[in-house]
Amino acid sequence: MDLPRGDLEHLRDGMVAICGVSYDLSCTSRIGSRFGARAIRDSASYYAGAFSRNDLVEITTGDRMSGARRSQILDLGDFNAYPLDWPRTEKELRRSMHEVTATGATPVVLGGDHFISYPLCLGYADAVRERSGRSIGYIQFSSRLDLGTSDPVWGDVWRGATARRILDSSALSPKNMVWVGVNGYVRREEWDYARDNNLAVFTLADIRQQGLQPVIEEAMSTAGDGCESVYVSIDFDVMDGGIVAATADPCFDGLTNVELLKAVDILRRKKAGALDLVGMNPTVNMVSATGPRLGAWIIIRFLAGDALAYP
Amino acid sequence: MPYQRDLLPSFAGINSFARAPRAAFDDIRQGTVAVLGIPHDGASTSRQGVRQGPRSIREASADFIYDLQASESGALVDVISGRVLNTPRPSALVDLGDLQSSPLDLQGAMDACTDAFSRISKSGGFPVALGGDRFITFPLVGGLAEGVGQNVGLIRISGQLSLADPDSPHGPDWTGASLRRILDADHVQARNAVCIGVQGYIPYREWDYARDHGVTVITADALKDHGPEASARRALELAGDGCDAIYVSLDIGVVDSGYASGTADIVVGGVVPRDLLNLMRALSASSRIAALDVVEVAPGLDVRGRSERLAAQAIIELIAPRVFGA
Numbered sequence: 001m002d003l004p005r006g007d008l009e010h011l012r013d014g015m016v017a018i019c020g021v022s023y024d025l026s027c028t029s030r031i032g033s034r035f036g037a038r039a040i041r042d043s044a045s046y047y048a049g050a051f052s053r054n055d056l057v058e059i060t061t062g063d064r065m066s067g068a069r070r071s072q073i074l075d076l077g078d079f080n081a082y083p084l085d086w087p088r089t090e091k092e093l094r095r096s097m098h099e100v101t102a103t104g105a106t107p108v109v110l111g112g113d114h115f116i117s118y119p120l121c122l123g124y125a126d127a128v129r130e131r132s133g134r135s136i137g138y139i140q141f142s143s144r145l146d147l148g149t150s151d152p153v154w155g156d157v158w159r160g161a162t163a164r165r166i167l168d169s170s171a172l173s174p175k176n177m178v179w180v181g182v183n184g185y186v187r188r189e190e191w192d193y194a195r196d197n198n199l200a201v202f203t204l205a206d207i208r209q210q211g212l213q214p215v216i217e218e219a220m221s222t223a224g225d226g227c228e229s230v231y232v233s234i235d236f237d238v239m240d241g242g243i244v245a246a247t248a249d250p251c252f253d254g255l256t257n258v259e260l261l262k263a264v265d266i267l268r269r270k271k272a273g274a275l276d277l278v279g280m281n282p283t284v285n286m287v288s289a290t291g292p293r294l295g296a297w298i299i300i301r302f303l304a305g306d307a308l309a310y311p
Numbered sequence: 312m313p314y315q316r317d318l319l320p321s322f323a324g325i326n327s328f329a330r331a332p333r334a335a336f337d338d339i340r341q342g343t344v345a346v347l348g349i350p351h352d353g354a355s356t357s358r359q360g361v362r363q364g365p366r367s368i369r370e371a372s373a374d375f376i377y378d379l380q381a382s383e384s385g386a387l388v389d390v391i392s393g394r395v396l397n398t399p400r401p402s403a404l405v406d407l408g409d410l411q412s413s414p415l416d417l418q419g420a421m422d423a424c425t426d427a428f429s430r431i432s433k434s435g436g437f438p439v440a441l442g443g444d445r446f447i448t449f450p451l452v453g454g455l456a457e458g459v460g461q462n463v464g465l466i467r468i469s470g471q472l473s474l475a476d477p478d479s480p481h482g483p484d485w486t487g488a489s490l491r492r493i494l495d496a497d498h499v500q501a502r503n504a505v506c507i508g509v510q511g512y513i514p515y516r517e518w519d520y521a522r523d524h525g526v527t528v529i530t531a532d533a534l535k536d537h538g539p540e541a542s543a544r545r546a547l548e549l550a551g552d553g554c555d556a557i558y559v560s561l562d563i564g565v566v567d568s569g570y571a572s573g574t575a576d577i578v579v580g581g582v583v584p585r586d587l588l589n590l591m592r593a594l595s596a597s598s599r600i601a602a603l604d605v606v607e608v609a610p611g612l613d614v615r616g617r618s619e620r621l622a623a624q625a626i627i628e629l630i631a632p633r634v635f636g637a
Contacts (some may be wrong), residue, residue: 029321029374152318152381187378188386188395205391242570242584245615249374252570252584252621285615 001041001296002048006074013104016303019096020078023089024281026115026159028151030248032283036295037078037110039282043289044296058304061265065300065308073303076100081112086157090119097123101274102130108299111278113248114146114159117233118166124274125171128228136273137176137223138166141263142235143183143251145201147190159279160187162233174199176227178219180263181207181238183253204253216263220270229273234260234298236279236291246291247279257294264301275302321377326369327406328441329376329627329634334405336427341435343402344630347427348409349604351420354446354485357575360609364619365409365441367610372623379635394592396627396635404634417484424450425457428602432458437633439626442606444575445473446485448560449492455558455602456498463601464503464550465493466594468587469562470510470531470578474517486575486607494524501525503554505546507590508534508565508582531565531582539586543593556601559594559629561587563622564607571621573613584621591628595637603629 003018011017020037027033050056051067058065079096081089097120100107109120117140125136140146140163147167148160167174174197183204194201200222207215223230241250243257255263267275280295300308315324327333328346339345348365355361379387385398410427412420424440428451431438440451448467456463467473473490477483483492490506493499501524510531521528527549534542550557564574567581582590594600608622631637 028377149383153320182390184391185375185378185387185389185396187382187384188388189382189384191388191390192384201390203390241615241617242567245617250615250617250620252588252624287614 001044001051001070003070003073003075006076008076008099008103010074011100011103011105014072015105016073017100017103017105017107018073018075018110018299019100019107020110021081021093021112021116021120022078023081023083023116024113025083026086026154026157027113027248028154028158028160030281030284032281033111033113033248033279035282036112036280039292040110040277040280040295040299041075043292044299046293047296047300058301061304063304063309065304069308093119094123094126098126101127107274108302109276110295111276111280114142114162114233114235114278115157117276117278118162120276121166121231121233122169122171124231128273132228134228135172135176135226137178137225137227137230138172138233139178139180139219139223139230140233140235141180141238141260143181143237143254145179145182145186145190145194147193148187176223176225178202178223180215180219181255184251204255207255212259212262213266216266217270220267220272224270229271231274232267232272233276233278236277244291244294246284246288247281248284261298261301264298268302268304318380321373326366328369329372329404330380331404331406332402334407336407336430336434338402338405339431339434339436340402342633343436344404344439344634345407345431345436346405346439346441347407347431348441349412349424349443349447350409351412351414351443351447353414353417353420355444355575356481356485356487358609358612360611361442361444361575361607362414363610364443364606364608367619368441368605368608368622368626369406371616371619372627375624375627392592394631394637396631396637399634404630420447421450425454428454429457432601437630438602439630440604442604442608444486445469445560445562445606446489448604448606449489449496451602451604452493452498452558453496455556459556459601462500462503462554463498464552464554464557464599465499465560466505466507466546466550466557467560467562468507468565468590469560470508470565470576470581471562472506472509472513472517472521472528474520474526475514476516491520503550503552505529505550507542507546510580511578531580534582534586534590539589540593543590547594547597547599551597551599555599557597557599558602559600561603561605561625562607563605563618566621571613571618573609573611573618574607575609587621587625588628591625592631595629595632600629
């Protein structure tokens with residue numbers, strides 16, 4: 001969005017910090033989400049002109065977004081990641097997220113594949129615990145559960161273990177972890193694990209039966225129960241691949257773009273404290289800007305009620 | 312045996328459908344599901360590119376099957392339907408490679424198709440053809456009928472009827488005449504032919520022909536209204552009336568082009584992927600299903616790689632009880 005760039009020292013309480021993580025080697029199929037952060041930034045610049053001259057109104061939600069408020073958002077650039085050294089990358093991402101959150105700013109991270117959510121979420125939890133003495137909740141939007149332990153080829157550095165690693169870290173209570181939009185085939189041990197441990201899983205069928213709004217509201221209240229704040233991770237594969245295929249493994253069913261944006265509206269009204277957007281692979285479909293554009297608009301909608309809103 | 316001692320990532324290794332072992336016709340045993348590529352597009356009159364279909368479907372099946380192979384429990388579960396896919400026993404699924412055929416030798420390709428499906432069926436195998444254009448369904452159905460030694464039923468999932476008269480401008484040998492040729496050759500009785508997913512404008516003479524001869528048509532809208540399960544039940548009942556063996560043909564062009572554009576025909580208001588997969592799942596329960604083809608996949612026309620992925624998944628759903636113990 002042509003946002004002002006800044007460093008840690010420019011962040012103040014109540015501001016928003018946009019950060020990128022260009023790491024994708026824990027993806028088992030089509031890599032390319034390393035280009036996601038840049039593509040979303042490029043795409044978002046489409047909206048920059050509109051913001052710089054005018055204020056915008058979102059006609060479905062009625063949100064008014066003020067261009068002048070853009071100074072409340074800083075783009076920190078990309079966190080350091082070391083493609084061939086995951087232990088170092090993990091440490092660095094956790095530390096970076098901790099530092100950014102400690103300034104009081106709301107972190108919004110552009111991925112990268114889904115595995116980065118694990119150190120990012122823990123870094124966020126570290127900072128929140130330091131500040132408030134309380135824990136956080138976690139919601140992931142994904143077609144998968146990501147509750148695997150290790151993969152025979154990928155070992156421990158594997159996107160399919162993201163939620164499991166967060167869970168096993170004990171930084172969060174399993175009661176405050178929620179899965180939204182699960183659909184299609186998953187490895188049976190993961191499904192059994194979720195059931196045996198009574199994890200809060202909302203499949204796509206649950207959303208269709210109960211409605212999107214009640215599900216997201218319940219997800220937020222479950223994740224936030226007794227917590228200071230909630231970390232939200234959106235994996236692009238939660239989308240119906242017919243609408244947005246810009247991800248490693250597009251699904252045959254899933255949330256529509258409109259549903260995902262609606263969900264984001266609810267999340268920010270319910271004060272989600274941190275957001276990451278992962279699994280957006282612009283190289284899968286070079287001729288279409290739909291993936292990056294939607295990514296940009298998800299971020300803008302997330303900020304509408306907060307950083308960009310009229311005071 | 313291949314050299315590898317350990318599981319390879321999905322993008323590595325030699326291409327075969329669902330990473331099944333390569334086999335020859337003589338290796339086929341009772342119950343073996345045998346995949347055969349037919350990269351033939353010599354009868355296609357529309358957008359070109361289905362000769363790349365077999366290779367792309369094989370490739371597209373790898374990511375999905377990797378997940379099963381890498382699973383600790385040796386099983387995948389569909390979180391909505393509850394269907395469980397288990398690791399197949401060795402030789403439950405084999406890949407025969409591609410059929411020898413030249414796009415410029417239509418008769419040669421047709422003979423090879425008939426011979427292949429007849430042989431697989433006679434050996435007790437379940438043939439699965441990766442097309443190729445949809446004209447190949449004609450010789451393949453003939454091969455199955457020859458193999459089982461009687462008329463077969465046909466469930467054809469396609470946006471088109473393909474009932475063009477042999478004297479139409481394209482002549483008798485083209486994709487638009489495939490069902491007509493099957494009926495005229497008496498491989499299938501019209502009352503055992505069910506077309507699912509037909510939509511849009513159809514030549515009036517074909518529509519009349521279907522009605523006059525008793526070909527059952529379940530339109531794309533009817534599939535949506537009645538649901539995949541009820542539609543599958545009706546199709547199986549009609550196709551199996553007096554027939555022990557039912558042939559299923561899936562033309563990927565039945566799917567709405569918003570979801571799968573990698574095919575010759577552009578379809579607006581077609582079947583959605585979820586309904587197609589549920590339909591294949593419902594059909595798979597019938598033990599009378601004896602053969603499958605998936606045709607009209609043209610990967611070069613879908614930059615997102617989604618059409619071939621859907622084709623691969625549809626095949627997996629149909630063969631799941633035979634191969635994956637679903």
